[in-house]
Amino acid sequence: MRRAGGCRVTEPALNVAIAAKSYAAPGKSQRLVLRDLRFTVQPGERVAVVGPSGCGKTTLMRLIAGLDRTFEGRVTRPGAGGRLAMVFQEPALLPWRTVEDNIALVHPALDAGALGRLYDALGLAGHRRQFPGQLSLGLARRVALMRAFAVNPGLLLLDEPFVSLDEAMATRLRAELAGILAAGGVTTLLVTHDLDEAVELCSRVLLLSGQPATLAEDVALQHGAMSRAGLREDLIRRIARLGHAT
Amino acid sequence: MLRLGSLAALVAIWAIGAHFAGPQMLPSPLVVGRLMLHDTLTGELPRQMLITLFRVAVAFSIAMVLGSALGIAMGRHAAFDRVADPWVVVLLNLPALVIIVLAYIWAGLTETAAISAVALNKLPNAAVTLREGARALDRSLDDMAAVFDLSPWERQRHVVLPQLAPYFAAATRSGLSLVWKIVLVVELLGRPNGIGFELGTAFQLFDVARILAYGLAFVAVMLVIESFIVRPFEAHAARWRVPRD
Ligand SMILES: Nc1ncnc2c1ncn2[C@@H]1O[C@H](COP(=O)(O)OP(=O)(O)OP(=O)(O)O)[C@@H](O)[C@H]1O
Ligand SMILES: [Mg+2]
Numbered sequence: 001m002r003r004a005g006g007c008r009v010t011e012p013a014l015n016v017a018i019a020a021k022s023y024a025a026p027g028k029s030q031r032l033v034l035r036d037l038r039f040t041v042q043p044g045e046r047v048a049v050v051g052p053s054g055c056g057k058t059t060l061m062r063l064i065a066g067l068d069r070t071f072e073g074r075v076t077r078p079g080a081g082g083r084l085a086m087v088f089q090e091p092a093l094l095p096w097r098t099v100e101d102n103i104a105l106v107h108p109a110l111d112a113g114a115l116g117r118l119y120d121a122l123g124l125a126g127h128r129r130q131f132p133g134q135l136s137l138g139l140a141r142r143v144a145l146m147r148a149f150a151v152n153p154g155l156l157l158l159d160e161p162f163v164s165l166d167e168a169m170a171t172r173l174r175a176e177l178a179g180i181l182a183a184g185g186v187t188t189l190l191v192t193h194d195l196d197e198a199v200e201l202c203s204r205v206l207l208l209s210g211q212p213a214t215l216a217e218d219v220a221l222q223h224g225a226m227s228r229a230g231l232r233e234d235l236i237r238r239i240a241r242l243g244h245a246t
Numbered sequence: 247m248l249r250l251g252s253l254a255a256l257v258a259i260w261a262i263g264a265h266f267a268g269p270q271m272l273p274s275p276l277v278v279g280r281l282m283l284h285d286t287l288t289g290e291l292p293r294q295m296l297i298t299l300f301r302v303a304v305a306f307s308i309a310m311v312l313g314s315a316l317g318i319a320m321g322r323h324a325a326f327d328r329v330a331d332p333w334v335v336v337l338l339n340l341p342a343l344v345i346i347v348l349a350y351i352w353a354g355l356t357e358t359a360a361i362s363a364v365a366l367n368k369l370p371n372a373a374v375t376l377r378e379g380a381r382a383l384d385r386s387l388d389d390m391a392a393v394f395d396l397s398p399w400e401r402q403r404h405v406v407l408p409q410l411a412p413y414f415a416a417a418t419r420s421g422l423s424l425v426w427k428i429v430l431v432v433e434l435l436g437r438p439n440g441i442g443f444e445l446g447t448a449f450q451l452f453d454v455a456r457i458l459a460y461g462l463a464f465v466a467v468m469l470v471i472e473s474f475i476v477r478p479f480e481a482h483a484a485r486w487r488v489p490r491d
Contacts, residue, residue: 067389084393092390096408096486105404106394131486151394 011079012040013155013187014064020212021059021071033059034071035212041155043079046181046188048198050235051208057191058089060213061159064189080187082154083109085147089159091140093132099143100128108150115150121180122146138169145173149180158190162197174200199231207239216242273455282459291463298429298440299467301357305364306425310417312365313372318410320373321380337370342428346435355436364428371424372417379413411483418476426468 021034033056041047051057062068064075065086077084093102108115119125122142132140141161148156161177162170178201181188192198198205199221209216217238221231257275264274285291316334320327346363353359383406391401433442441464448456 062389065389065393067392083395086389086393088386088389090386092386094387094404094408097404105396105400133487147394 010043013043013045013077013080014041014189015074015076015078016040016060016064018060018063018071018073018075020073021056021063032212034063035214037208037213037215039206039215039218041187041189043081043187044185045204046186046190046202048202048205049189049191049208050193050195050198050205050239051213052210053193055208055210056213057208058159061086061157061189061191065157077155080154083151084155084157085149085151085153086157087141087144087148087159087161089163091132091137091144093140093143093147095132098129098131099124099135102132102143103147103150106147106151109152110150118146118149118180122176138165138173141165142173145177149184149186153186156186156188158188158192160191160193162192162194170194170197177201195232195235196228198235199228205235207235207242209242269455270452271454273458278455278458278462281455282463285459286463291460294439294441294444294460295463295467298426298433298442298464301361301364301429301433301440302422302426305361305429306368306421308361308365309368309425310372310414310421313369314376314410314414314417316369317373317376317378318380321377321383327377334370334373337366338374342367342431346428346432350436357437360429360432360437364425364432367428368421368425372421375413375417375420376410379410383409408483415476415480415483418479419472422468422471422476426464430464 016037016039018034018037020032020036022030022032025031037060039047049057049060059068063071065084066075094105097105103115110118116125119128122145124139124142124146127135127139127143132143135143145161148158162173165173174197181201188202190198190201203221203223205219205221206215207217207219208214219235219238223231226234260272260275264272269277282291316330320330320334345366349359349363349366353362387405387409388401391405396405429440430442430445433440434446437443441460444460445457448454448460
């Protein structure tokens with residue numbers, strides 16, 4: 001958004017103000033999963049969300065994506081500019097469509113040339129005509145990433161995109177993703193339990209507490225001042241101080 | 247090869263049986279074959295066959311369309327399921343004969359009554375099968391479709407229907423065999439033509455050769471439909487289930 005006089009005013013790409021989110025529990029009771037969770041993400045920022053297993057990270061992503069509107073509070077995207085894309089915890093590909101057709105279905109915003117470069121960057125060029133059932137999990141996750149980038153998203157949500165991949169594959173894919181993210185400047189929210197992943201891909205980490213999850217700490221990563229190992233150590237210390245393990 | 251051999255053995259046993267039972271009780275395969283050929287050449291058999299197939303097609307289509315719509319709605323909306331379920335259970339367990347007889351009493355011995363009775367017999371069956379399918383729909387694919395802004399048409403066409411295809415195939419397969427059996431009963435009880443009517447007449451005349459000729463011709467036609475329409479549809483619907491290589 002531009003104002004007369006050329007002074008640039010940026011609105012946040014994402015504005016999250018969740019007062020409470022609960023699920024119906026057995027019996028007539030409700031189980032509070034998220035409580036008083038507020039943060040903003042600036043355009044171009046890459047933010048990791050780290051929290052104990054089962055604390056409500058996927059729930060948070062679903063609320064941000066508008067997949068679940070039954071909560072108290074507001075989620076807005078005033079300055080996101082562009083579509084929302086999400087990589088789910090499962091690849092969520094249509095098994096009856098080839099890789100190409102899965103991507104074509106979401107109406108890519110990129111032209112054929114840019115899509116071709118993305119296929120190459122993710123090592124999928126030789127798999128365009130294959131069905132998801134023919135792909136390894138690693139490849140299927142690449143296709144899910146590819147699909148998200150293909151819509152040229154204004155906000156990208158990644159829910160543990162590398163979970164249950166072997167270490168070598170996860171490391172390779174993470175490096176590829178880091179390259180694409182750095183080149184594109186896409187505003188990104190990444191859920192992960194892997195601190196290496198958070199440090200390598202993001203410039204800021206939101207630490208969530210255990211249930212009901214709330215924002216325990218908002219850490220800006222000083223990439224210039226500290227090594228990756230040092231940043232990781234620092235995060236581990238902070239998490240230990242919060243009194244929960246990841 | 248094995249199938250052909252087994253079929254040949256069946257005909258051979260039939261021939262031997264015919265030899266002992268006599269032409270009144272069980273005419274030989276040759277006699278039945280000749281009658282089948284004769285009635286085909288005069289056009290009588292194909293004419294009756296077409297009339298019956300028309301009834302099968304119409305009743306089957308109505309039952310599949312309405313039954314599937316009902317089943318999918320029940321599978322996707324729990325509240326609607328609770329309302330509609332008792333009706334479906336009643337219909338499912340009402341004997342076919344009761345539905346047929348009531349239809350004829352209430353609507354007269356008409357084509358409409360006949361076809362509605364058949365469709366009503368098959369409908370709950372299709373509904374229950376498709377309800378299972380709708381319940382098994384993958385929520386993560388729904389989420390994907392919502393996040394990437396697929397239009398309602400795209401969601402149905404590319405996300406929902408392909409997941410239901412195996413259930414459609416199952417309903418089609420069990421539906422065809424159910425519908426044609428009921429159509430014959432409906433024809434026997436209240437129609438002046440069709441294979442079922444012919445079988446009824448042959449029964450009154452104790453004409454075993456004609457019963458066998460028409461019955462077997464019907465089996466042959468249904469096998470052709472099964473292998474040239476139903477199987478290719480199933481194969482098409484499952485083409486993406488590629489074996490891992
Ligand atoms: N649809 C639902 N109905 C009821 N409870 C739910 C539902 N979805 C999630 N939950 C519960 O809410 C809590 C948070 O779930 P969520 O999937 O958001 O956690 P998560 O942090 O993503 O977990 P993980 O690390 O395993 O991915 C869990 O205890 C889960 O059992
Ligand atoms: Mg999760």
